Amino acid sequence: MAERGRPKGASGEESRALLLEIAAKEFAQHGYHKTKVSSIVKGASLSQPTFYLYFKNKEAVFEELEHLFRLQILDFTKKSRLQPQLESTAIRARIAYNLKELLAFLAKNPDLTRIGFYLSTKADEVKAQIVEQIKDNLDFEVSAGYFRKDLDTQMVAESLMGIIERLTFIQLLPQQKEPEEVANDIVDLLIAGMLNRKNGDQ
CATH class of the missing domain: 1.10.357.10 (Tetracycline Repressor, domain 2)
Known part of the structure; x- marks a missing residue:
């Protein structure tokens, strides 16, 4: 389920940390160029709008x-x-x-x-x-x-x-x-x- 607005408190920090963890796994397994924002958010079970709350783009993460x-x-x-x-x-x-x-x-x-x-x-x-x-x-x-x-x-x-x-x-x-x-x-x-x-x- 897609989140609406910025997650508050611990849930927001947890979402950000989870995105970093999944992004690290995707980059390590597939390399920078083959990794997509869509694969990161899918692995984290979060929405793309949530990703962009914390990171400008793939390069930023x-x-x-x-x-x-x-x-x-x-x-x-x-x-x-x-x-x-x-x-x-x-x-x-x-x-x-x-x-x-x-x-x-x-x-x-x-x-x-x-x-x-x-x-x-x-x-x-x-x-x-x-x-x-x-x-x-x-x-x-x-x-x-x-x-x-x-x-x-x-x-x-x-x-x-x-x-x-x-x-x-x-x-x-x-x-x-x-x-x-x-x-x-x-x-x-x-x-x-x-x-x-x-x-x-x-």
Whole structure:
């Protein structure tokens, strides 16, 4: 049944949130160009007039999803900075936990992740901002004494972004591994390295 006028209170917010959720699913499954306003409102069981109460057009709802992804992923990245004076025994566990939280966000929001990382024309810009935030975190952590002074933080930030992006695509979104597993794998590689320490350094 079509609504008349702007829904009030919680119902209005719920309608808007539902439109965003269905729009994310449609864009993620069908791409931007094949997604239509009519398919979004059908999936949400709402009317087209209701859609236009909240969004000017298809582009507007897509841009809001892009913006939502950017805000949330940068917030998780910012919060992942290690705080000063951590016990040395806690550093590895804290890095793994922070990384797991970020990966869990990506895994729990697969449609938004596909839009933000892979479909959006602004994806490269968002990834560059993530890299910048990771580098800022690393610079702070180097000054706090957690990592060696000669660490190339730009290279590490770029590498970590590449690892996160690729493993999200091949392991998280297809649900091959849980966020905690992926986080631990990344930390094992970056912190423990690749050499077989049992045989000693060559």
